[in-house]
Amino acid sequence: MASTQGAPRVAGVMAAVARTLTGPRRLWIAVTLATIVLVSLTPEALPAWAWKYPAAWQVPVARWISDFMKWLMGQASFGLFTVRDLTRAIASLLDLPLTLAKMLFSTGVLQGEGSAAVQLFPPIPWFSMVIAAAALSYAVGGPRLAIGMAVGLLYLAAFGQWTSAMSTFASVLVSSLLGAGGGLLIGLACVRHKALERLVSPLLDLAQTMPVFAYLLPMLILFGFGPVSAMIATVIYAVPPMVRVTIVAIRAVPEEIHALGRMTGCTRHQITWKMLVPSAMPALMVGVNQVIMLSLNVVIIASMIGAGGLGWDVLAALRRLDIGAGLEAGLAITVLAILLDRFAQALAHRARSPRRGERELRRLRLGLWLALAVAGGLWLAAASAPQIAPYPQAWRLSTAPFWSELVSWINLNFHDPLEAVKTLILLNVLAPVKRFMLALPWPWVVAVVTLAGFRLGGFRLALTVGIMCAFMAAVGLWQATMITVYLCGVAVVISVLIGVPVGIACAERPRLRAVVEAVIDTLQTLPAFVYLIPIVMLFRVGDFTALVAIVLYAIAPAIRYTAHGVAQVSPQLIEAGVMSGCTRRQILTRIRLPLALPDMLLGLNQTILLALSMLVITALVGTRDLGQVTYAALSKADVGLGIVAGLCVAFIGMIADRLIGAAAEKIQTRKGLA
Incomplete structure (x- = not known):
């Protein structure tokens, strides 16, 4: 009875809000107010199917995919051979170049398999690789690249990472x-x-x-x-x-x-x-x-x-x-x-x-062939005397004890402040946002996403994003989707709040930009898994650990695209603003940022995609989102569930990409930049 009485009351509130607010901007105010009303309702105010997608309505896409894979690998054939025979033949064919490359750089020529394998000829030793790579780099990019290549390869050898790095x-x-x-x-x-x-x-x-x-x-x-x-x-x-x-x-x-x-x-x-x-x-x-x-x-x-x-x-x-x-x-x-x-x-x-002169090219070729000949001669020498091939143990370096002791020292001396920060963000940011997202009725979310698509890109975009959003509910992964959106959304907001001011500062200070570029280049090339190790040791597993790792990994585009957009504003426009008496803050807020907004939206798009890719990896530290579903499907060999969960993650990214792209295009058209 409560449900049947509550639904008309809610509809009346929605209608009143819609009547009082008209126009594009007011429309979104109305949507926001309606969302707050819906979240504040008791479960009895709406039908049960609006809060939780009924199991009877779910589309068993995961089961269909699993059944198809079983049929494909068990029964499907092309007459003379099966699909399994075909895929295994392709694997054997692709294994040839991979095996040759590993023999050349990592394992050498082996006879036998596993622990019983005997090395008949060694791989390229570290000193031959350094000489050959430096010579090739000099021919392509000059002495600076050659020195950098040699130093980088020597780093790999000195820190005991040579064999794994070559593999x-x-x-x-x-x-x-x-x-x-x-x-x-x-x-x-x-x-x-x-x-x-x-x-x-x-x-x-x-x-x-x-x-x-x-x-x-x-x-x-x-x-x-x-x-x-x-x-x-x-x-x-x-x-x-x-x-x-x-x-x-x-x-x-x-x-x-x-x-x-x-x-x-x-x-x-x-x-x-x-x-x-x-x-x-x-x-x-x-x-x-x-x-x-x-x-x-x-x-x-x-x-x-x-x-x-x-x-x-x-x-x-x-x-x-x-x-x-x-x-x-x-x-x-x-x-x-x-x-x-x-x-x-x-x-x-x-x-x-432009092409180099013939004399310079001849000189470069001669030097390159001489260097390669020296590298080859040293390789043969290492084959004759295997004891000279490994990097000397006495020359090896390691910073592993330092990093482990540093994290232990931080844990001992700053445990209470770190725990206080973690608890503060968990209780005042993560938990409320998570409750809010899980309290949203799925039909309302689908409707709002569809409306956003229609307002930004018309009927076709609305249909595309609406179907993608509804798919996540129809396959039974709505709750995991909302947890994914909550954690990714909070991380993206924090990344933008930090990245935009840093990007603005970098656009106005070239030296600062060079330093920040070096830092974010390192953050982007450092493997995502590496972030988890110190963060887990400092904060243990959970949503906060995942949040910190995601922000570190995803913040780079927010900084880079903001700096690029602000720096690319025409100097004539800045000069016109100065001549008209604008203060420095007015030039920033009324000229630079509005014109840089399309670039900043592109940075936001990239930040969301990086956050989603990192979110799947943070499933290893105890999150309960789509990444965890994907990882669990891998461990249970449930190919259908893994692909469906992966599609849901992909659809979140594609919805964000389509909507942000349409918004950027609209802004550019309005400002005459398209």
């Missing part, structure tokens, strides 16, 4: 080549066929926003446990930027080049590979760089299914809560990422720069 390098090298080559081919096909681009675009969005955890189980089922499955998951995660960059770069090639190719009688194949691709090479190298960085970003997750290398070292340290070992392995990944990033940037710069 990771071999995996990343093969993954990057496959990702860059595959992304280039897909991008060229999309340029040629618009229908294919429309089909591929949402798949690329899914690949970038779906957690890598969700890929692992299908890869295990299809390709078996081992480094090949990890490599395929890495390629899927890393290939979207290459596809997008290829599409943009090829379409940006001037039309005159197309016309020249047609006039000279070139075939379509010749125009593509001898004119368009070389002309777009500087931009394409940016895509290659992104593939390398994303491949390194998932090495720890990939180690869960047999990738090994530095990722496995970090994961093992996290399980032992060994902060010293974890940080050293994580910093080794960061060093490897920086070296590969600088080398890829040098290649891109060389593609843009």
Whole structure:
């Protein structure tokens, strides 16, 4: 009875609010007031199905996916061979370049398997690798890059990370080549066929926003446990930027080049590979760089299914809560990422720069071949005298005891203040926001998201985001979705509150910007798992630990895009403001920030995506969100549940991306910047 009487009363309140508030801005005031009213209602005021999506209405997508995978791997066939035979053959084929790369850089030529394997020929020793890499870097980027490459590789050897780093390098090298080559081919096909681009675009969005955890189980089922499955998951995660960059770069090639190719009688194949691709090479190298960085970003997750290398070292340290070992392995990944990033940037710069003279090229080639010959000779010497191959134990360094003692000292001396801060934020921020999100009726959330889509982008956007939002309720994961939105939302707000002022300060102070850029570059290249080790040791597991890790990982775009947007405002507009008597604060609030808002919204979008990707990893520290569902599905081998939970995470990111993108476009159109 209470329910039937409460519903008309609520409807009357909503109608009154809607009548008193009209117009776009007032519409959202009305929505906010209505949301507060709904949250304050007792459970009896609305039907039970409005608070909890009925089990009878749920769509068993997870079961359908699991059943399909069982059928695919158990019964599906192509006549002469089954799908399992096909996937295992593909795995064996992809294992060849990976095995060769690991033999070259990490394991050497082995006879036998496991502990019984005997090394017939050693891998490239550290000193040969340093000489060869420095020589190649000098040929590509000059002495500065060569010195940086040598110092970075010596760091890996000196801190005892050489073998694991070379194993990771071999995996990343093969993954990057496959990702860059595959992304280039897909991008060229999309340029040629618009229908294919429309089909591929949402798949690329899914690949970038779906957690890598969700890929692992299908890869295990299809390709078996081992480094090949990890490599395929890495390629899927890393290939979207290459596809997008290829599409943009090829379409940006001037039309005159197309016309020249047609006039000279070139075939379509010749125009593509001898004119368009070389002309777009500087931009394409940016895509290659992104593939390398994303491949390194998932090495720890990939180690869960047999990738090994530095990722496995970090994961093992996290399980032992060994902060010293974890940080050293994580910093080794960061060093490897920086070296590969600088080398890829040098290649891109060389593609843009004019060709060198013939005499200089001959001199460079001669020096490179001499250096490679020396490296090869030393490699043969190490094969003859294996005792000289390892880095000397007496020369090794380690900071692991320092970091472990530092965290122990902080725990002993600052436990009470840290616990007070944690309790304050838990009780006054996290707990209220969590209660608020869980108290929202799911139909109202779907309606508000749909309304936002309609106001920002019209009927098509409203339908897209509305269906995505309703999907999360229909598959029975609404509560986990709301916990995900709550934790991600709080982290994004904190990141913006910190990042925007820091970005504004960086835009006005170049020296500060250089320092902050170095810090956030380190934060972005440091593996996400590494954040968890010291934070868990300081704050133990829970939502607060996850919040701190997410903010540290996701704050970089908020700083970087704000600094870029504010710094890019036209000096003429600033001068006009000064001449009209504006104070420094008025110039900032009325000129710089409004014009930088589209860039800042793009930074907000990237912050949300990074927060979602980190949120899945924080499932290891006790959160109860979609990341935990995905991780639990992996441990239970429930492929359907893992993919559905991953899709929910992806849909949250895609909803944010679509709405923020539409808002940015609207702002640019209104300000005449589109």
